[in-house]
Amino acid sequence: xxxxxxxxxxxxxxxxxxxxxxxxxxxxxxxxxxxxxxxxxxxxxxxxxxxxxxxxxxxxxxxxxxxxxxxxxxxxxxxxxxxxxxxxxxxxxxxxxxxxxxxxxxxxxxxxxxxxxxxxxxxxxxxxxxxxxxxxxxxxxxxxxxxxxxxxxxxxxxxxxxxxxxxxxxxxxxxxxxxxxxxxxxxxxxxxxxxxxxxxxxxxxxxxxxxxxxxxxxxxxxxxxxxxxxxxxxxxxxxxxxxxxxxxxxxxxxxxxxxxxxxxxxxxxxxxxxxxxxxxxxxxxxxxxxxxxxxxxxxxxxxxxxxxxxxxxxxxxxxxxxxxxxxxxxxxxxxxxxxxxxxxxxxxxxxxxxxxxxxxxxxxxxxxxxxxxxxxxxxx
Amino acid sequence: xxxxxxxxxxxxxxxxxxxxxxxxxxxxxxxxxxxxxxxxxxxxxxxxxxxxxxxxxxxxxxxxxxxxxxxxxxxxxxxxxxxxxxxxxxxxxxxxxxxxxxxxxxxxxxxxxxxxxxxxxxxxxxxxxxxxxxxxxxxxxxxxxxxxxxxxxxxxxxxxxxxxxxxxxxxxxxxxxxxxxxxxxxxxxxxxxxxxxxxxxxxxxxxxxxxxxxxxxxxxxxxxxxxxxxxxxxxxxxxxxxxxxxxxxxxxxxxxxxxxxxxxxxxxxxxxxxxxxxxxxxxxxxxxxxxxxxxxxxxxxxxxx
Numbered sequence: 001x002x003x004x005x006x007x008x009x010x011x012x013x014x015x016x017x018x019x020x021x022x023x024x025x026x027x028x029x030x031x032x033x034x035x036x037x038x039x040x041x042x043x044x045x046x047x048x049x050x051x052x053x054x055x056x057x058x059x060x061x062x063x064x065x066x067x068x069x070x071x072x073x074x075x076x077x078x079x080x081x082x083x084x085x086x087x088x089x090x091x092x093x094x095x096x097x098x099x100x101x102x103x104x105x106x107x108x109x110x111x112x113x114x115x116x117x118x119x120x121x122x123x124x125x126x127x128x129x130x131x132x133x134x135x136x137x138x139x140x141x142x143x144x145x146x147x148x149x150x151x152x153x154x155x156x157x158x159x160x161x162x163x164x165x166x167x168x169x170x171x172x173x174x175x176x177x178x179x180x181x182x183x184x185x186x187x188x189x190x191x192x193x194x195x196x197x198x199x200x201x202x203x204x205x206x207x208x209x210x211x212x213x214x215x216x217x218x219x220x221x222x223x224x225x226x227x228x229x230x231x232x233x234x235x236x237x238x239x240x241x242x243x244x245x246x247x248x249x250x251x252x253x254x255x256x257x258x259x260x261x262x263x264x265x266x267x268x269x270x271x272x273x274x275x276x277x278x279x280x281x282x283x284x285x286x287x288x289x290x291x292x293x294x295x296x297x298x299x300x301x302x303x304x305x306x307x308x309x310x311x312x313x314x315x316x317x318x319x320x321x322x323x324x325x326x327x328x329x330x331x332x333x334x335x336x337x338x339x340x341x342x343x344x345x346x347x348x349x350x351x352x353x354x355x356x357x358x359x360x361x362x363x364x365x366x367x368x369x370x371x372x373x374x375x376x377x378x379x380x
Numbered sequence: 381x382x383x384x385x386x387x388x389x390x391x392x393x394x395x396x397x398x399x400x401x402x403x404x405x406x407x408x409x410x411x412x413x414x415x416x417x418x419x420x421x422x423x424x425x426x427x428x429x430x431x432x433x434x435x436x437x438x439x440x441x442x443x444x445x446x447x448x449x450x451x452x453x454x455x456x457x458x459x460x461x462x463x464x465x466x467x468x469x470x471x472x473x474x475x476x477x478x479x480x481x482x483x484x485x486x487x488x489x490x491x492x493x494x495x496x497x498x499x500x501x502x503x504x505x506x507x508x509x510x511x512x513x514x515x516x517x518x519x520x521x522x523x524x525x526x527x528x529x530x531x532x533x534x535x536x537x538x539x540x541x542x543x544x545x546x547x548x549x550x551x552x553x554x555x556x557x558x559x560x561x562x563x564x565x566x567x568x569x570x571x572x573x574x575x576x577x578x579x580x581x582x583x584x585x586x587x588x589x590x591x592x593x594x595x596x597x598x599x600x601x602x603x604x605x606x607x608x609x610x611x612x613x614x615x616x617x618x619x620x621x622x623x624x625x626x627x628x629x630x631x632x633x634x635x636x637x638x639x640x641x642x643x644x645x646x647x648x649x650x651x652x653x654x655x656x657x658x659x660x661x662x663x664x665x666x667x668x669x670x671x672x673x674x675x676x677x678x679x680x681x682x683x684x685x
Contacts, residue, residue: 268606269604
């Protein structure tokens with residue numbers, strides 16, 4: 001052995017030794033669960049919520065003895081909300097990390113292709129945030145969600161626009177993504193049922209990642225719309241709202257759960273731009289009595305569990321409960337159990353129908369006030 | 381279409397185009413002098429947006445309530461620190477690869493871009509950050525519902541980018557530094573033989589490019605109010621397109637390319653459809669490159685013997 005190659009050989013041996021050791025430890029004592037979402041890229045804030053929520057859940061479950069004596073070990077998967085990367089991540093989680101179940105993904109456009117991979121392998125997957133109907137409409141038995149569907153929240157917005165706001169001219173804007181366009185289409189379909197689709201004066205898609213929507217705003221102004229519906233996430237909803245107000249448009253603004261996040265106030269540049277905007281969403285998880293203990297614990301640790309954090313927490317909880325009850329990690333068995341039992345989660349009791357959708361259908365409408373907070377509007 | 385809608389779209393397009401132009405200057409100068417595409421430039425612009433917010437917050441927390449002073453101080457500090465970023469990037473990622481094949485610095489640039497993006501994400505968090513709306517002043521022409529408006533910040537963007545471009549053109553054409561830049565561009569080895577410190581000239585170009593990105597960062601942050609660690613990507617691609625459209629290597633070309641791109645996006649979005657505005661903008665680029673492969677104002681490359 002010549003001298004220069006010696007350290008390299010040593011290094012390789014150390015590495016290999018370390019790997020096999022950790023491999024052994026993993027097989028013996030832990031259950032690996034994948035957490036997949038946009039950990040980097042423009043939507044990394046949601047990925048962080050997933051990771052924080054599941055990490056807290058894993059910590060709490062492990063402190064209480066883990067799953068049948070085994071500790072949970074989380075494995076991070078980063079899809080950056082890119083469908084192609086999502087399937088690559090799904091394959092890596094299965095082949096390389098050998099996860100037993102997955103919490104994820106976030107963007108519906110990522111969840112849909114990735115869940116095919118999990119379903120083929122018979123692995124249970126619960127998405128805390130993908131609301132596109134297709135996620136559970138493909139007959140994949142091991143795919144669940146911890147949130148509602150866009151064909152529930154889109155129509156709710158449409159009813160509100162027609163019956164409460166009595167809009168005459170409606171501009172529909174979406175972000176050309178599965179979630180954003182899906183919810184905008186669900187809203188428009190409901191307008192058709194209400195025989196109000198002739199009031200749609202504009203239907204266009206903006207580009208995710210951009211900040212300048214002035215040209216679109218001017219076009220909305222030219223269309224004479226009195227109400228704007230936006231299907232998309234807060235990163236784009238914020239600047240869009242601001243530019244609408246800056247160009248002097250006093251239109252009603254509605255959006256979905258992807259925009260209902262305190263970060264929209266920052267994204268818009270101040271509460272004066274967001275005030276009066278309506279948004280449909282699931283129940284605010286931080287106000288549910290069952291979640292108070294976890295909320296306090298996370299806030300004390302310096303993280304406000306906003307948005308999907310507690311949904312991610314509840315997703316991991318449900319997986320753990322199913323594994324405890326069935327004493328198995330087999331996706332089909334876990335799925336069967338979840339479809340026939342009620343799980344007590346940090347969001348309260350949850351149960352699922354045969355498709356993997358939640359049985360409760362609780363969406364409500366929120367409105368932003370001048371201080372940058374939102375509150376629920378009483379329905380009916 | 382009503383006149384005021386069309387005029388408003390022109391204002392929208394000019395603002396957007398000026399921003400593209402300002403950032404395109406960085407791409408075009410670096411390409412002109414070292415023949416490489418600095419893919420990290422968009423992320424340098426992103427860093428300057430963060431610096432703007434940090435500077436403003438620090439200045440206001442010291443109780444400085446004169447807005448013009450705070451803005452000028454922010455501009456100066458941001459330009460200084462961003463320029464230091466530009467210098468460091470060149471020193472760390474590109475200079476060691478000076479003699480390497482052309483692809484090597486390109487990969488290094490993409491790597492630098494990822495380092496900046498993820499570095500900022502880790503240190504500043506993934507959430508969208510913002511500054512409150514500081515200059516709400518707006519000029520309006522017209523009455524009632526029929527008006528054209530341009531905000532003071534938009535006006536600043538247009539004026540500052542045109543004058544920056546003019547100042548830089550003067551710098552390159554008329555000063556001793558500019559002469560050294562052009563000499564380095566034409567033949568680096570010959571310039572070095574004649575006593576020009578080409579490494580220093582290349583560093584200077586990176587510093588100037590980064591400073592321009594800093595101006596864009598400050599103005600854009602004031603205009604849109606929000607940013608995240610990812611804004612450099614989309615804007616960088618657009619600015620790069622603007623540089624190629626105008627003729628990469630040419631300063632007025634960068635500005636012209638930026639304005640054409642911005643106007644094309646705004647007008648297509650306003651008259652036809654927002655969904656396909658990027659398709660239109662890039663089709664325009666393809667068309668221009670078919671008839672003028674070196675861009676609108678680019679000089680045809682002379683084969684060096």
